[in-house]
Amino acid sequence: MSATLARGRVRVAVVGAGPKGTMMVNRLCAFAASNAGALDLEIDVVEPFVPGAGRVWRVDQAWSLLMNTAAAEATVFPPGPSDLTGPSVHDWAVMVREGLVDGLPSRCREFAAAVEPQTAVPRAFYGAYLEWAFRFLVRQAREAARIRVHRGSAVSVTDLSNGRQRLLVDNGIGALDVDAVVLTQGHYAVGLGSPERVKASAAQELGLIYIPPMCAAEADLSGIAAGAPVILNGLGLSFYDYVTLLTTERGGRFRLDAGRLRYEPSGTEPVIYAGSERGVPYPVRADFSPTGDQPYVPRFLTKAAVTALRESTPGVGDFKRDVWPLLAKELGWTFYTVQYARLHGTGGFEAFSARYAAASWDSSRMRDLIAEFFPQPWMRWDWDRHTRPAADRRFRDPAEFGDFATEYHRSVLDEAAAGVTRSPHRAVTAALRRLRELVRLAVCHHGIAGSSYRRDIENWFDGLSKFLVWGPPPVRVEELLALLDAGVVRLTGPRTRVAFDRDTAAFTAESAVVDQSRVTADVLIDARLPSTDVRNATDPLVASMLAAGDCRAHVISDAAAPPGYPVGSLDVTENVFTLVRSDGRAHPRRFAYGVPLRGILGPFGTALPAVVEHCDAIAATACATGTGTVTASSGEAMTRLAGTTRQVGHG
Numbered sequence: 001m002s003a004t005l006a007r008g009r010v011r012v013a014v015v016g017a018g019p020k021g022t023m024m025v026n027r028l029c030a031f032a033a034s035n036a037g038a039l040d041l042e043i044d045v046v047e048p049f050v051p052g053a054g055r056v057w058r059v060d061q062a063w064s065l066l067m068n069t070a071a072a073e074a075t076v077f078p079p080g081p082s083d084l085t086g087p088s089v090h091d092w093a094v095m096v097r098e099g100l101v102d103g104l105p106s107r108c109r110e111f112a113a114a115v116e117p118q119t120a121v122p123r124a125f126y127g128a129y130l131e132w133a134f135r136f137l138v139r140q141a142r143e144a145a146r147i148r149v150h151r152g153s154a155v156s157v158t159d160l161s162n163g164r165q166r167l168l169v170d171n172g173i174g175a176l177d178v179d180a181v182v183l184t185q186g187h188y189a190v191g192l193g194s195p196e197r198v199k200a201s202a203a204q205e206l207g208l209i210y211i212p213p214m215c216a217a218e219a220d221l222s223g224i225a226a227g228a229p230v231i232l233n234g235l236g237l238s239f240y241d242y243v244t245l246l247t248t249e250r251g252g253r254f255r256l257d258a259g260r261l262r263y264e265p266s267g268t269e270p271v272i273y274a275g276s277e278r279g280v281p282y283p284v285r286a287d288f289s290p291t292g293d294q295p296y297v298p299r300f301l302t303k304a305a306v307t308a309l310r311e312s313t314p315g316v317g318d319f320k321r322d323v324w325p326l327l328a329k330e331l332g333w334t335f336y337t338v339q340y341a342r343l344h345g346t347g348g349f350e351a352f353s354a355r356y357a358a359a360s361w362d363s364s365r366m367r368d369l370i371a372e373f374f375p376q377p378w379m380r381w382d383w384d385r386h387t388r389p390a391a392d393r394r395f396r397d398p399a400e401f402g403d404f405a406t407e408y409h410r411s412v413l414d415e416a417a418a419g420v421t422r423s424p425h426r427a428v429t430a431a432l433r434r435l436r437e438l439v440r441l442a443v444c445h446h447g448i449a450g451s452s453y454r455r456d457i458e459n460w461f462d463g464l465s466k467f468l469v470w471g472p473p474p475v476r477v478e479e480l481l482a483l484l485d486a487g488v489v490r491l492t493g494p495r496t497r498v499a500f501d502r503d504t505a506a507f508t509a510e511s512a513v514v515d516q517s518r519v520t521a522d523v524l525i526d527a528r529l530p531s532t533d534v535r536n537a538t539d540p541l542v543a544s545m546l547a548a549g550d551c552r553a554h555v556i557s558d559a560a561a562p563p564g565y566p567v568g569s570l571d572v573t574e575n576v577f578t579l580v581r582s583d584g585r586a587h588p589r590r591f592a593y594g595v596p597l598r599g600i601l602g603p604f605g606t607a608l609p610a611v612v613e614h615c616d617a618i619a620a621t622a623c624a625t626g627t628g629t630v631t632a633s634s635g636e637a638m639t640r641l642a643g644t645t646r647q648v649g650h651g
């Protein structure tokens with residue numbers, strides 16, 4: 001960012017000020033600072049909630065709802081040093097403890113006293129941090145840019161005859177005429193899918209309660225009576241949120257009894273029946289263990305390997321064929337390195353390691369090598385065992401399955417307590433978390449063919465990796481075990497199917513592999529977030545752009561099945577993230593970034609350094625296009641910038 005890329009006056013609107021919008025504002029300011037004297041930047045931030053926290057991280061939500069990221073890892077600042085860098089949540093908690101942060105609610109101060117690097121803080125606490133971070137950014141950037149906040153929702157955007165953009169904002173704010181618009185709308189509003197519409201209308205017709213996919217913090221659970229059966233469909237992070245809201249938020253308490261957590265009901269809880277395809281709730285997340293945050297240096301799935309893959313299979317990449325063997329070999333390496341030390345000590349490891357490196361994943365050579373050093377099946381890494389814990393087993397009743405699930409979670413908690421240096425299982429899950437950025441680089445922007453994306457990512461790897469990597473912090477699993485023990489939560493089992501039974505006018509849930517598991521209930525909660533699918537948008541801005549042909553859903557190309565596989569992501573250009581219109585032309589003054597691009601960037605989230613680079617590329621392009629001063633030298637510098645991004649995008 002050292003070259004002067006833009007000259008003159010420019011006004012950029014950022015729509016949505018959650019974490020990504022905050023980062024976008026940060027990088028716009030960084031761009032202005034690096035063009036000081038040449039560029040006069042105004043930023044209009046449009047957000048109906050308090051900027052920084054936005055909607056997801058509102059401070060006024062239940063404090064019992066936790067982040068699933070460790071405090072030391074959660075940040076909205078780019079790595080320093082610069083005036084625009086700032087603390088992680090853990091560093092901020094230390095600042096709060098030291099009295100360096102004013103104007104916080106007393107609850108924040110009390111909580112800050114207990115925050116350790118590995119703490120999973122309440123979402124409301126993270127929200128307080130994000131609100132502070134936004135205010136801090138505005139202060140730090142005052143020399144670089146003028147930032148105005150508009151507390152409303154953007155409802156439409158149109159082209160003016162001079163190329164500028166007219167953004168209409170509700171709440172009486174009206175029109176903002178700007179040079180460029182960046183959409184960082186995160187989980188924007190979408191309508192119900194057709195299965196959800198059927199459930200909703202059945203519920204309405206018969207006076208039942210149906211809660212469709214949504215953020216649990218926003219669900220109205222007040223109509224759920226004490227003791228009433230409730231079906232929770234889904235066992236991921238939203239499941240844990242609903243369980244918390246229906247138990248401790250209703251006055252129940254956990255108490256330590258001889259080293260075990262016990263649940264003391266308040267008497268106002270419903271009885272929660274929960275199930276999913278896998279049947280087992282997400283296990284504890286790896287990086288909350290004491291050694292979970294170690295950097296990981298890949299040996300087989302390297303950036304160079306990903307680049308080579310993308311170059312050798314342009315447009316026809318296949319995840320299972322091309323990426324998975326490298327990833328599985330990498331994770332196998334992680335597993336057997338720790339397992340070797342645990343079982344054999346250090347002697348002879350070089351010989352094993354050289355032979356492992358020389359063999360392909362799942363080749364007979366590799367299998368023989370593993371069998372030689374790890375003769376018992378329990379010594380080996382088994383994808384199926386770890387991702388489908390119940391495998392194809394049958395259970396005679398839900399109680400037997402409940403015991404199985406409890407035992408499974410206890411063993412994973414023990415592994416987590418051992419940490420990634422002593423538990424080979426935890427080492428794999430922690431490494432997988434780190435490696436997802438490389439997987440993202442391998443698949444993003446047509447890295448693999450559309451059919452492979454649908455089959456291998458959407459229908460297989462995404463679920464598998466979320467189960468292994470995205471679990472809750474340990475306290476949530478300990479609580480779940482206490483609730484299972486108390487009979488407040490009951491698991492229906494694997495391959496649970498939820499349906500609506502017209503004869504009994506109730507919702508039902510039943511596992512295909514657990515006998516006597518059928519339950520009926522007047523309440524059904526689809527415990528997951530809705531997917532941000534542009535084709536289903538009810539957000540007025542996205543919906544109106546779609547109707548006008550000003551944006552479209554991304555199609556992942558597929559030479560074998562043209563035109564490819566459509567995903568719900570907003571379509572953007574590679575490198576600078578300009579919105580692509582329905583006729584395929586990019587709009588030079590409109591950009592989008594973050595959650596709405598998941599189908600393009602891959603469903604795994606994006607690591608912080610890449611987020612910073614992407615936002616830098618958008619900032620440079622938006623300002624240069626907005627000022628209309630793209631000179632030969634700035635064009636060159638922008639190409640360099642875009643090139644940096646391409647390298648990130650391509651590995």
Ligand SMILES: Cc1cc2nc3c(=O)[nH]c(=O)nc-3n(C[C@H](O)[C@H](O)[C@H](O)COP(=O)(O)OP(=O)(O)OC[C@H]3O[C@@H](n4cnc5c(N)ncnc54)[C@H](O)[C@@H]3O)c2cc1C
Nearest residue numbers: 016018019020054055056067068069153154185186187594
């Ligand atoms: C309940 C929940 C819990 C999560 N927990 C974690 C976690 O623990 N760790 C983690 O890493 N990730 C977590 N995530 C993932 C989450 O997506 C990201 O952490 C983060 O919130 C994404 O940031 P964002 O700014 O892209 O989107 P958001 O946080 O969704 O912010 C987008 C903002 O855009 C605003 N907006 C939308 N439409 C308009 C409009 N038309 N006009 C103006 N403003 C608009 C919204 O009000 C919102 O504030 C969680 C997500 C959810 C929903």
